[in-house]
Amino acid sequence: MKGFRSVGGARRFLSAFSGISPHFRPRRHLMSAPGYRAEMAIRFAIWDQITGAAGQPAKA
DSSP states (O other): OTTOSSHHHHHHHHHHHHHHGGGGOOOGGGSOHHHHHHHHHHHHHHHHHHHTGGGSOOOO
């Protein structure tokens, strides 16, 4: 169970994670390096907007 305390906890995490994971895992083998960097910049900007992290100061 890779550190989860219960099957239910693992199931809840994986059900949420399965929707988020593909957002940060583009099909890199189909892209050039500059294209990949541009795509990831766009995806992280979208993630910041969705989570509300765009308006918060970064922690050091």
